[in-house]
Amino acid sequence: MFKKNKRGSTLVLVIMVMAVLSILSFALLNVVYSDVKQVSFLEKDTKAFYIARAGALIVSDYILESGNIDYIKNNAPIEGTIDKGSYEVYIDGENTIVSTGKVDNITETIKLALTIKKNKNLSDIFEDDLAIAVNEDIDRTKVKVYGNIYSSGNIDSKQQNDKDYTEFDFKYSPPKIPNYKGDGYIYLKNNDEYTIYNSNSYNKIEIKKGTLRIDTTTQETIKIVVNTLSIKNGDIEIIGEGNVVFYITGSAEFENDFNIPEMVFIVDKNASMSFKNIDSGKKDGFNGFIYGPEATINIDHSNVSIIGGIITKNLVYKENNGHGNDPIIKHKDFPNDLDMELEVDGDKRFELGDWGSD
Structure with missing residues (x-):
């Protein structure tokens, strides 16, 4: 009778330990999974940021070269793809570039101000x-x-x-x-x-x-x-x-x-x-x-x-x-x-201003 009870107690203990280990393993898996998700999110978020920046620079290069900001306004959003991501760019107000980068369902939006270049003497x-x-x-x-x-x-x-x-x-x-x-x-x-x-x-x-x-x-x-x-x-x-x-x-x-x-x-x-x-x-x-x-x-x-x-x-x-x-x-x-101010051709001539976030 004593030996039978001892074996039963041991079985209960083993079951309890296994249950605790299962719970701990499940919790640990959740932690690891959460960390993986966080790392993946940060990676995609960073990638989306730089794609947004690249889109803004692509559009700003066109404007600086041509002086034609109206083309961007009239054809917005300007869209493109970079390394399995995409960007959309438009002009906010008079001369602020707004660019959104997207990787899967993660987006980042940044702004780049353009200032009107003054004529030189x-x-x-x-x-x-x-x-x-x-x-x-x-x-x-x-x-x-x-x-x-x-x-x-x-x-x-x-x-x-x-x-x-x-x-x-x-x-x-x-x-x-x-x-x-x-x-x-x-x-x-x-x-x-x-x-x-x-x-x-x-x-x-x-x-x-x-x-x-x-x-x-x-x-x-x-x-x-x-x-x-x-x-x-x-x-x-x-x-x-x-x-x-x-x-x-x-x-x-x-x-x-x-x-x-x-x-x-x-x-x-x-x-x-x-x-x-x-x-x-x-x-x-x-x-x-x-x-x-x-x-x-x-x-x-x-x-x-x-x-x-x-x-x-x-x-x-x-x-x-x-x-x-x-x-x-x-x-x-x-x-x-x-000496005099030299007026140059083109409706407006621009130069890069400050970066900002949405």
Whole structure:
């Protein structure tokens, strides 16, 4: 009887221990399962965050490059997939990018503010001893450059110059051309004279021999938009203390014994400026600053001197073939009295602001 009871007690004890172990095992499995779920959630949540960030950067890159935020607004949501995840992007308000990344049923939303980029002054653009910035290769053995060269390609030279900057990030915005209604024609010959008093647009200005005067006594800046400008043996004079800026929408040509004051020429995309036989020994050569990041500058004669600064897409120069001197491009500090804000093309130009969360 005693032995029977002992065996029964032992059986009960074993059953109780097994029950406790089962409960503990089940609890432990729940803990492990919860930890696995938590790790999986954190992994997917992190992945969703970075997918949302990537989506925001993809859209911001497009806006920064094109300036066209309205396309994103009109076609929202912008959708895409990255590594088994997806993103949706739209514009909140005026210029805040909102991007949601999703992995399975986990989502993360972030925001990226865009700020409107302010126009720069010309003095900020023609800085750092800039003689020429060109969006192509340049051969300094065929043109003498005094000052810094900035090239998005290669700079051919007999020896490395510490003022040469290759693989330059050529990010100059195209200029905005004033929209004036005029389309007149000015033709001066035989010592003719003509005076411009206001900003205006012209189809052609041709000075074979004569003087074009620009009177700035009543205006701080006079802007002259011209499709074709040709100055051969004529002069340009500025009356008053104001500033004069020429906008070239087609072509400009300078040749022979002309005389113009130091000024700014802004060249439209696909337009050009050409220089022929400008001898700095006769007068002062060409003194001025040329801004045409999508234009072409032609130096069609070896005997050409340009003093100031040039920003252009293409620089085309004629080799001297052993005759005469090489063309000269020489840096000059941008004068304060020529400074002005440069308006660039496009409805809005943006730059990245701050990141935020939803």
